[in-house]
Amino acid sequence: MTHPALEPIQSVGRAVLALVRAVGQGGYLAAGAVRALRNTDIWAPHILTQMYQIGVASLPIALFVAMFTGIVLALQASYTLTGGVPAYFVGTLVGKTMILELGPVLTGLALAGRVGGSIAAELGTMRVTEQIDALETLAYDPLAYLVVPRVAAGLLMFPVVVALAIAFGVVAGWVTSMGLLDMGSAQFVKGLKIFFDPFDVTFAMIKSVSFGLIVTGVGSFFGFHTVGGAEGVGRATTRAVVVSTMLILVLDAFWAAVLL
Amino acid sequence: MTPRRELLVGSVILASGVVGVVGTLWLQGRGIGRTETEVHVLVSDVGQLAQGNAVKFRGVSIGRVGPIEVEPAGDAVRIHLHLVGEFLPAPDAGVVLAPESLFGDWQAEIVIRSRFPNFAFYEVPPNRRIQGGVHVLGGFTLPDLSRLTAVADEVAQNLAVLTDRFDKAFSDETAASLAQAIDNMEELTATLKTVVEEESSQISGTAERIRIATEEIASTLTAARSSIDRLDAMLASGRVDSILDNTVAITANFRGVSGDVTLAVDRLESTLTSADSTMARLSRIAARVEAGEGSIGRLLVDTTLALRAGDLLEQMSSLLDDIRANPRKYVRLSIF
The missing domain is CATH 1.20.5 (Single alpha-helices involved in coiled-coils or other helix-helix interfaces)
Structure with a gap:
């Protein structure tokens, strides 16, 4: 029994140990996944299924988010850019914001909830029902079978979903500008093109790939290390979504500081 | 995995690839499957020009700015212009880099250099004007708005200094002197008023004389107008023709008289010759008379x-x- 006065210090130590343990487990998982890449006969047949689940099945929510983001951006840009600011800056603002920031980040956050939560819940359930233990008993590499296809599919499909979401969001902003604002198509396109830099697209793709890695990796990690039955699965799912969301925002700031 | 899902995954990946590539090219201003002409520009400084900015000719957007790179020697910057369609620059063409608006977007405009004699265009050596089939034009960059702002700031600072000096110069003593000057001005104004009142009668007389003179001028003008009217009438009635005929006859008479005068002059010459000999004889007689002969x-x-x-x-x-x-x-x- 610890003295009450030492309780705060004990809490700090416990948190640091948990962090170190998590980092260690994460490193172990990552190293195991990299090693499992050689077992292509195990993960390759499942990657297309995961690409469908992570990419194609996520498109409706990603496009929905992007569409309304584009609409709101156009309306708010028009509301903000008054006075002597030319109207074509609405196009500039919608394009730049969708490509550089909101397209990748909002899609990443939406997929963190849908994909990351799904992976954590699926793997967590397999863990608490000892299906993963059964795979290990059968000498079937659970990382190659469960983690690698998901992470690989996330790396491949996140840029795809983000690219389509950006395009959809820009088109939504364009249509809004013509329909709801007193703006011509040529004006919006001029603003869209005038400050466009091809690196913006590269930047968005780099971010989306990193978000794909984070969302699928964090979901796999918390699912793979789920303990405590059904309650543990729920806890793992929640943690996966929360940590993915936080890491997406941290990475967003990191890439902006490093690449821009 | 059903074939339908495989088809969906493939379609989504292809669609995103097409959207990414085509969208990027479109936003860069590059046409797909259309002719493009590349023109290079050499300038000493590009200002705020960036890749993707508009290229204009006579105010019409005809392309986009491509890559911008410093020349290996470091003495200039080379700008690649991607122009839509065929474009052959005029022999004295140049490029002016200038802000397109006040919001930081710049443009490159292809111009005729002779229209801007005060612009110091980059002089491209004759042997470098066409490199690998690409025309190389000299460019000139207008001052950036920030430079103009800096100049305006300097002007504002000078104005502040001037105001400060004025504040210092305008002391109580100056104010007193100014008040004295105003008093003197009031006195001067009163004196001037008196003088004006005194002179007003004379001015009235002068004005009366001017009035009379004006009336005379008016009557003279009336007479002149009537003369001109008569002249017009005379011109209209053809009397001038008869005057001209008479003038022709007089000229002919003068010509005859001139002939007579010529004849008389000839006769006069012979008479003068005779007079000369007579005078010579008279001189000789006079000499003899003086000699007492x-x-x-x-x-x-x-x-x-x-x-x-x-x-x-x-x-x-x-x-x-x-x-x-x-x-x-x-x-x-x-x-x-």
Whole structure:
């Protein structure tokens, strides 16, 4: 029994140990996944299924988010850019914001909830029902079978979903500008093109790939290390979504500081 | 995994690839499957020009700015312009880099250099004007808005200094002097008012004279106008033609008279020749008279002879008087 006065210090130590343990487990998982890449006969047949689940099945929510983001951006840009600011800056603002920031980040956050939560819940359930233990008993590499296809599919499909979401969001902003604002198509396109830099697209793709890695990796990690039955699965799912969301925002700031 | 899902995954990946590539090219202003002309520009400084900015010709957007790179020698910057369609620059074409608006977007405009004689365009050496089939033009960059702002800031600072100096110069003493000057001005104004009042009567007389003169001028103008009217009428009635005919006749007469005058001048020349010889003879006679030769010469030289001649003339005069008085004394008429 610890003295009450030492309780705060004990809490700090416990948190640091948990962090170190998590980092260690994460490193172990990552190293195991990299090693499992050689077992292509195990993960390759499942990657297309995961690409469908992570990419194609996520498109409706990603496009929905992007569409309304584009609409709101156009309306708010028009509301903000008054006075002597030319109207074509609405196009500039919608394009730049969708490509550089909101397209990748909002899609990443939406997929963190849908994909990351799904992976954590699926793997967590397999863990608490000892299906993963059964795979290990059968000498079937659970990382190659469960983690690698998901992470690989996330790396491949996140840029795809983000690219389509950006395009959809820009088109939504364009249509809004013509329909709801007193703006011509040529004006919006001029603003869209005038400050466009091809690196913006590269930047968005780099971010989306990193978000794909984070969302699928964090979901796999918390699912793979789920303990405590059904309650543990729920806890793992929640943690996966929360940590993915936080890491997406941290990475967003990191890439902006490093690449821009 | 069903074939339908495989098809969906493939379609989504392909669609995103197409959207990414085509969208990027479109936003860069590059056409797919259309002709493009590349033109290079050399300038010493690009200002705020960036890749993707508009290229204009006579105000029309004809392409986009491509990559911008510093020349290997470091003495210039090379700008790649991607122009839509075929474009052959004029021999004296140049490129002006300037802000397109006040919001940081720039443009490259292809211009005729002679239209901007004050712009120091980059001089491209003749052997570098076409490189690998690509035309290389000289460019000129207008000052950035920030430079103009800096100049304006400097002007504002100078103005602040001037205001400060004015504040210092405008002390209480200056204000007192100014008040004194205003008082003096009031006095001067009063004096001027008096003078004006005194002079007003004279000015009125002058004005009256001016009025009369104006009326005279007006009447003169009226007369002139009537003369002009008559002249117009004369021109209209054809009397000028008859005057001109008379003038022609007079000219002909003058021509005849001129011929007569010429003849008279010829005669006068012969007369003058005769006069010259006569004068020569007279000169010789005069010389002989002065020398005392002949009767006249002796008369002039010998004074007694002249006196005796005078006596003789007096006697002859008295004789003639006597003959008039007593003709029978000297003339006798007898018949048979």
